[in-house]
Amino acid sequence: MASSENVIFIGKKNTPNYVLAVVTQFSMGAKSVTIKARGRAISKAVDTAELVKKMLPDVKEKEVKIGSEE
Template identity: 45%
Template sequence: MSIEPQKPNTILVGKKPTINYVMAALKLLNEEGAPEVVIKARGRNICNAVDTVEMLKNLFIKNLVIKSVNIYSENLDTEGKKKVSAIEIVVAKG
C-alpha cells in the first residue's frame, strides 16, 4: 500500500481465498480483542475486500458495523504517472 508501517489491526487483501481474510478479521475481533479492523486492498483485489466485509457481516458477525469506507488512488511510481485505485474499510463489532 504505502511506505508507512501498517497498524497491527490492518488486513491487506490480496490474491488468497477470501475466507482467509475473513478468518484473519474474526481472529482480530474475537480472540485478540481489537476494537476495530481495517481491511485494505487496491486494484483488482478491491472486490475481494468488499466480499470479505460482506461475508463477515452476513455469515459470522450479525452486528458488524461498517465505520468508514475510503476510496482513493495511490501512485505506483515516483513521477505520479501511474495510479492504482485503493479502498480502506473500517469495521467494528456493534
Template identity: 40%
Template sequence: MAEDRDGPAVIVVSSKKPVMNYVTACVTAFNMGHSRLLIRARGRSISSAVDVVNLLRSGFLSGLRVERVSVGTEAAPPVSFIEIEVSKPQPR
C-alpha cells in the first residue's frame, strides 16, 4: 500500500456539482493512498458535504470513521463553514 501523504487530502464541496462527483473524488483519494480526508464546505454547500460523508459511510466505505467536525464562520463576508475529517480503516 502507498504511504500516507503529510496531512489529509482536502476535498472542497460546492453546490454546483452533483454530490456523487465528490463521493467519487473521495474514493479516488483513498485509492491513491490517502488514509485521511478533510471535506470542507461553505454556506449552502454544507448540506452537500454532510451528504458526501453519509454516502461514503453507507454505500462505499462501511468502516469509515469521522475523526473531527469543525464548524464556524469566516469573517468577511460572514459565511458559515464546516470541515469534516474522515479516515479509512487500516487493513489487517
C-alpha cells in the first residue's frame, strides 16, 4: 500500500497539474503512486492516469478500485 505521501487527490485543478505531481513522485523514487478522486473528478483521475502512462511507458496500472465511503 502506498504511503500517504504517494497519494494524489484529484480536485478542481487542471489535469496537467496532477500529471506533473504524479511524475514528480516517480522521479523522487516512489515505487507506486495512488490517484484518488470522488464524484465529478473521477474522469479527471482517469485522464491523469492515461497521460502518465503515455509520458512514462514503464508505468503500469496496478489496480482500479471503485467503491463508496460510508
